[in-house]
Amino acid sequence: MSSMGEIWMGMGTLMGGIMFAYTMIQQFVPRHVADYLSAYMHRTMAFANPYMEISFDEFTGVERLKLSQAYSAVEAYLGPKSSKLAKRLKAQIVKGHKDLAFSMDDYEEIIDDFQGVKIWWSMGKTIPETKSFSYYPSATEKRHLRLKFHRRHRETVTKSYLKHVIKVGKASMIENRHIRLYSNNANQGYYEYKKTLWGHVEFEHPVTFDHLAMDPVKKQEIIDDLVTFSMSRDYYMKIGKPWKRGYLLYGPPGTGKSSMIAAMAKLLNYDIYDLELTAVKDNSELKKLLQDTSNKSITVIEDVDCSLDLTGKRKKKKKKDDKEEKDPIKEKADDEEEESKQDSKVTLSGLLNVIDGLWSACGKERIIVFTTNYVEKLDPALIRRGRMDKHIEMSYCCFEGFKVFAKNYLDLESHELFDTVRRLIVEVKVSPADVAENLMPKTMKRDSRVCLQNLIKTLEKIKEDEKLIAEEESKKKENDGLVME
Numbered sequence: 001m002s003s004m005g006e007i008w009m010g011m012g013t014l015m016g017g018i019m020f021a022y023t024m025i026q027q028f029v030p031r032h033v034a035d036y037l038s039a040y041m042h043r044t045m046a047f048a049n050p051y052m053e054i055s056f057d058e059f060t061g062v063e064r065l066k067l068s069q070a071y072s073a074v075e076a077y078l079g080p081k082s083s084k085l086a087k088r089l090k091a092q093i094v095k096g097h098k099d100l101a102f103s104m105d106d107y108e109e110i111i112d113d114f115q116g117v118k119i120w121w122s123m124g125k126t127i128p129e130t131k132s133f134s135y136y137p138s139a140t141e142k143r144h145l146r147l148k149f150h151r152r153h154r155e156t157v158t159k160s161y162l163k164h165v166i167k168v169g170k171a172s173m174i175e176n177r178h179i180r181l182y183s184n185n186a187n188q189g190y191y192e193y194k195k196t197l198w199g200h201v202e203f204e205h206p207v208t209f210d211h212l213a214m215d216p217v218k219k220q221e222i223i224d225d226l227v228t229f230s231m232s233r234d235y236y237m238k239i240g241k242p243w244k245r246g247y248l249l250y251g252p253p254g255t256g257k258s259s260m261i262a263a264m265a266k267l268l269n270y271d272i273y274d275l276e277l278t279a280v281k282d283n284s285e286l287k288k289l290l291q292d293t294s295n296k297s298i299t300v301i302e303d304v305d306c307s308l309d310l311t312g313k314r315k316k317k318k319k320k321d322d323k324e325e326k327d328p329i330k331e332k333a334d335d336e337e338e339e340s341k342q343d344s345k346v347t348l349s350g351l352l353n354v355i356d357g358l359w360s361a362c363g364k365e366r367i368i369v370f371t372t373n374y375v376e377k378l379d380p381a382l383i384r385r386g387r388m389d390k391h392i393e394m395s396y397c398c399f400e401g402f403k404v405f406a407k408n409y410l411d412l413e414s415h416e417l418f419d420t421v422r423r424l425i426v427e428v429k430v431s432p433a434d435v436a437e438n439l440m441p442k443t444m445k446r447d448s449r450v451c452l453q454n455l456i457k458t459l460e461k462i463k464e465d466e467k468l469i470a471e472e473e474s475k476k477k478e479n480d481g482l483v484m485e
C-alpha cells in the first residue's frame with residue numbers, strides 16, 4: 001500500500017502535469033475555450049487545495065480610489081503582530097508617538113493564532129503591466145492583505161475571527177487617531193500616481209471652544225447641539241433621517257468662522273474636508289468627492305457665496321489685491337487658473353443634491369458647514385432649515401467675548417491696555433481678528449505698551465477707512481444728483 005507521502009508526491013506531479021498542459025493549450029485554442037478551461041482549472045485546483053483564502057484590497061469603489069475601511073482595520077490589527085513576527089518591516093513615524101510604527105513589508109507573511117486555529121497573513125500587491133518605462137510608481141499599483149486558513153476552520157474564521165480582527169483594528173485606529181484636514185485641490189500632482197480625489201495633512205490648529213470669544217450662552221448652545229448630534233444615532237434611525245447636520249456660519253470677515261470649524265472638529269474628533277467648489281469640474285465630480293468623505297467628518301464649503309451664484313454659474317472670487325500692481329507672469333497664471341475654474345459646471349441644484357440627495361443617506365455622522373460673509377446673497381433654498389439646520393451668526397464681540405480675549409492674551413495688570421481693548425471690542429466693534437492680531441504679549445513676549453500702540457493704530461486705520469468710505473459715498477450721491485438734474 002502506498003504511504004501518505006507517496007500519494008502527495010503523485011498528486012504534485014499530476015498537478016504539475018495539468019498546469020503544463022494547460023499553459024500549452026492556452027496558446028493554441030480560441031479565447032472562449034481558454035476562458036472555459038481557465039475556470040475549470042481553478043475549480044480543479046481549489047478541489048485539491050485544502051486551504052482557503054480571503055483578500056482585503058487597499059482601495060475599493062468603482063474606480064478603486066477609495067481607501068477601504070476593512071483594509072485599514074486589518075492593517076491596524078496586524079501592526080503590533082507584524083512588529084513582533086515579521087522579518088521584513090516597513091517603519092514610519094506617527095505623530096504623537098515616541099516609537100516608530102511598524103507594518104509588514106510587501107510579500108511578507110506572518111502567522112496568527114485564534115482559538116487554536118492557525119491563520120497565515122500575507123501582504124501582496126498587484127502591479128499592472130505597463131508598456132512604457134517610468135521612474136514613478138504606477139497609479140494603479142494596489143496592495144492587498146490576504147489570509148489563508150484550512151477550510152475546516154471556515155466557520156470559525158468567517159464568523160468569529162474576522163469580527164475579532166475588525167473590532168480590535170478599529171479600536172486601535174480610534175486610539176491612534178489624529179484629525180486630518182483633507183482638501184480637494186491639494187493633491188493634483190504632476191504624476192499620475194500622485195492623483196487622488198482628496199489630499200490630506202494632519203490637522204494641527206490649536207483653537208478650541210475655550211479660545212473662542214463669543215457670547216457664552218450661544219457658545220454652550222452650539223457645543224450642546226454638536227454633542228447631542230454625535231450621540232443621536234438611535235434617534236436618526238428611529239425617525240428615518242440620514243445622520244447628518246448642516247451649519248451655516250455667517251458674519252463679517254475675521255469674526256471667527258474658520259476658528260469655529262476648527263473648534264467643532266476638535267470637540268468631536270472629526271476629520272475636516274475642505275471642499276473648494278471652484279476646483280470641482282462638474283456635479284458628478286462633486287458627488288464623487290462627497291461619496292469619498294468618511295463618516296465622522298465635517299465637510300466645509302467656505303465663502304459659499306463666492307463659489308457659486310444663484311443661477312448655478314461660476315463667479316470670480318474677488319481678489320484682495322485688485323488694486324495692487326502684479327507680476328505679469330503671475331497674473332497670466334492666475335487668469336488661466338481662474339479660466340479653468342470658470343469651466344467647471346457645478347450647479348446650485350447639484351449642490352442641493354449633495355446636501356440632501358439620495359446618496360447623502362449613505363454615510364453616518366456627517367456635518368456640512370457653509371460659511372459666508374454675505375448671508376443675504378445666498379439662495380434661500382440653499383440655506384433653508386432642514387438643509388442648514390443651524391444658522392450661527394458670528395459677529396463682533398460683546399463684553400463676555402472680550403473677557404475671553406482678556407484671558408487668552410492680556411496681561412491683566414495693565415489696566416490701560418485692558419480698557420482700550422474693552423473699548424475696541426465692545427464699543428467700536430473692531431473685528432476679533434484685528435484685535436487678536438495685535439494682542440500677543442504672552443506668546444510674542446511683546447510688552448503691553450507695544451500692544452497698546454498697535455491697537456491704537458488699528459483703531460485709527462478703521463476710522464480713516466470709515467472716513468474715506470463716507471466721503472466716497474457722499475461724492476457718489478452728489479454725482480447722481482447732478483446726473484438727475
Ligand SMILES: Nc1ncnc2c1ncn2[C@@H]1O[C@H](COP(=O)(O)OP(=O)(O)OP(=O)(O)O)[C@@H](O)[C@H]1O
Binds near residue numbers: 255
Ligand atoms: N471669535 C473669535 N474668538 C477668538 N479669536 C478670534 C475670533 N474671531 C477671530 N479670531 C482671531 O482671528 C483670526 C482669524 O479668524 P477666522 O479666520 O476664524 O475668521 P473668519 O470669520 O473665518 O474670517 P474670514 O471671513 O475672513 O474667512 C483667528 O485665527 C483668531 O486668532
